[in-house]
Amino acid sequence: xxxxxxxxxxxxxxxxxxxxxxxxxxxxxxxxxxxxxxxxxxxxxxxxxxxxxxxxxxxxxxxxxxxxxxxxxxxxxxxxxxxxxxxxxxxxxxxxxxxxxxxxxxxxxxxxxxxxxxxxxxxxxxxxxxxxxxxxxxxxxxxxxxxxxxxxxxxxxxxxxxxxxxxxxxxxxxxxxxxxxxxxxxxxxxxxxxxxxxxxxxxxxxxxxxxxxxxxxxxxxxxxxxxxxxxxxxxxxxxxxxxxxxxxxxxxxxxxxxxxxxxxxxxxxxxxxxxxxxxxxxxxxxxxxxxxxxxxxxxxxxxxxxxxxxxxxxxxxx
Amino acid sequence: xxxxxxxxxxxxxxxxxxxxxxxxxxxxxxxxxxxxxxxxxxxxxxxxxxxxxxxxxxxxxxxxxxxxxxxxxxxxxxxxxxxxxxxxxxxxxxxxxxxxxxxxxxxxxxxxxxxxxxxxxxxxxxxxxxxxxxxxxxxxxxxxxxxxxxxxxxxxxxxxxxxxxxxxxxxxxxxxxxxxxxxxxxxxxxxxxxxxxxxxxxxxxxxxxxxxxxxxxxxxxxxxxxxxxxxxxxxxxxxxxxxxxxxxxxxxxxxxxxxxxxxxx
Numbered sequence: 397x398x399x400x401x402x403x404x405x406x407x408x409x410x411x412x413x414x415x416x417x418x419x420x421x422x423x424x425x426x427x428x429x430x431x432x433x434x435x436x437x438x439x440x441x442x443x444x445x446x447x448x449x450x451x452x453x454x455x456x457x458x459x460x461x462x463x464x465x466x467x468x469x470x471x472x473x474x475x476x477x478x479x480x481x482x483x484x485x486x487x488x489x490x491x492x493x494x495x496x497x498x499x500x501x502x503x504x505x506x507x508x509x510x511x512x513x514x515x516x517x518x519x520x521x522x523x524x525x526x527x528x529x530x531x532x533x534x535x536x537x538x539x540x541x542x543x544x545x546x547x548x549x550x551x552x553x554x555x556x557x558x559x560x561x562x563x564x565x566x567x568x569x570x571x572x573x574x575x576x577x578x579x580x581x582x583x584x585x586x587x588x589x590x591x592x593x594x595x596x597x598x599x600x601x602x603x604x605x606x607x608x609x610x611x612x613x614x615x616x617x618x619x620x621x622x623x624x625x626x627x628x629x630x631x632x633x634x635x636x637x638x639x640x641x642x643x644x645x646x647x648x649x650x651x652x653x654x655x656x657x658x659x660x661x662x663x664x665x666x667x668x669x670x671x672x673x674x675x676x677x678x679x680x681x682x683x684x685x686x687x688x689x690x691x692x693x694x695x696x697x698x699x700x701x702x703x704x705x706x707x708x709x710x711x712x713x714x
Numbered sequence: 715x716x717x718x719x720x721x722x723x724x725x726x727x728x729x730x731x732x733x734x735x736x737x738x739x740x741x742x743x744x745x746x747x748x749x750x751x752x753x754x755x756x757x758x759x760x761x762x763x764x765x766x767x768x769x770x771x772x773x774x775x776x777x778x779x780x781x782x783x784x785x786x787x788x789x790x791x792x793x794x795x796x797x798x799x800x801x802x803x804x805x806x807x808x809x810x811x812x813x814x815x816x817x818x819x820x821x822x823x824x825x826x827x828x829x830x831x832x833x834x835x836x837x838x839x840x841x842x843x844x845x846x847x848x849x850x851x852x853x854x855x856x857x858x859x860x861x862x863x864x865x866x867x868x869x870x871x872x873x874x875x876x877x878x879x880x881x882x883x884x885x886x887x888x889x890x891x892x893x894x895x896x897x898x899x900x901x902x903x904x905x906x907x908x909x910x911x912x913x914x915x916x917x918x919x920x921x922x923x924x925x926x927x928x929x930x931x932x933x934x935x936x937x938x939x940x941x942x943x944x945x946x947x948x949x950x951x952x953x954x955x956x957x958x959x960x961x962x963x964x965x966x967x968x969x970x971x972x973x974x975x976x977x978x979x
Contacts, residue, residue, distance in 0.1 A: 420975075457979055460823055462822060462823055462978075462979065463978070463979040464978065481827070482723070482825035482826075482827060483825070485823060485824055485825050486824075486825045488823075490820075490823040492819065492820070492823070494816070496816050496817070496819045496820035497820070498734070498815075498817060498820070499815055500738045500815070500817075501734075501737060501738065505737055508737070509730075509733065509734045509737055510820075510824070512730040512733055512734070513727075513730050513821060513824035513825065513826050514824055514825060515721070515723070515726050515730070515825070557820075561824075
């Protein structure tokens, strides 16, 4: 038990993993996760990128040994969640999408009580709680009620709480959704520090910049399936040109007809036209040569958003 | 050996949950006094007030004339206090934790399982129910209303009552869809409180009604503590204990089954 039998350093392995939700009292069953394969190695930061409803959170709950697997195989820390749920959960840290802090307890009590669920001795938890409050920058809030915390503070407390058992793997479901930019950057910095300390991170996000900042490797999910996987750089290089030219027009239809031949590929969005080209400035010059006058023109490096658009024809955040 | 048992997951899991509730209760312990206050008010108004009119209840305490109406009512109020203390905890409080606070979502991400949560909550409710009974029981004893050494059986008796109703409450709460549904619970609990021989003996009913009342869990709970406190020990007490044990165990099984459906995503 607990051996990484799937190969050296493989902490999570999913083969043909499926999750089917059958509504109670009849109704059509929906396949939230439709057969996915992935492996997560020790020390890695592994991301699930995709829009809402892609099956990311469902996958996370199965890995967390909270939601039963409907099909395929899943090994977490070399164990089967079906038979070794408590043993797996003992070595995981879990940060759910909505903060589920115990609002009846103070900030410090949240850590002290949570540690007891793992059967840790009180003295050890007390010491650990002090370190974690420091890590989460909540030392001066230690004796406040959870209600008194801002959204960013709550999220940091949830992360601190998930670290109380010194987990091998930290699961983060949409860790920065709903936070303001400053709070997001502080959180990223904390997560980066954890990664440097050797904690394996598994996270879901629908933010490109988050995936690019934090993930060593990621899979792109859509409709319960994996549509691409690799490193952030590799995915961009493999599915996109180096740069993107974003154009806005008064009459997009008319303009699009005249510049159809430009760039490697084009993508029409309701409010703008994207021209994929290795050299965006060159493409812009070519646009001007056709006599078309865009309202605005922006050249930028392509990112994971573009990868997703290329793969699915849709944007990530509607 | 005891230490090893205490540390085994089967005990440590529920114990961790009890500990959580204790940490919260440190801030709100005075609520316990409020719960004792209610039966004390009933004891004063019904027992002392109406007792002055009623005088003696015929056929009580083996015809002992020192046993008055208040002695008859006090044990019933004690059983009711144990019932309410336990059931309030597993209905109102757990509903809040299930539906509003989502307390269990984060707990079930730890090694704890649903049965640890269920057992822990029932154990806690049992502790609370018992605490209410002990404080109220002390008040009853101080009034000089306990007539027999058998009255020591009140303590294990109220533990059993608290267990049965804590488990029943846990089963009930899984069916509750909104705060309005608690009215339906009251619709059962209030008549049971009024008619389960709390304020008068079973003998006032016609036989078919007697049988219906005898099936009520509160009637059996009252039997369990009233008889010993009046010094009457008979088979009925053992039967009441057995009834509550079975009632509690069945409720617990139903509660576990229902919680698995509610809490597993």
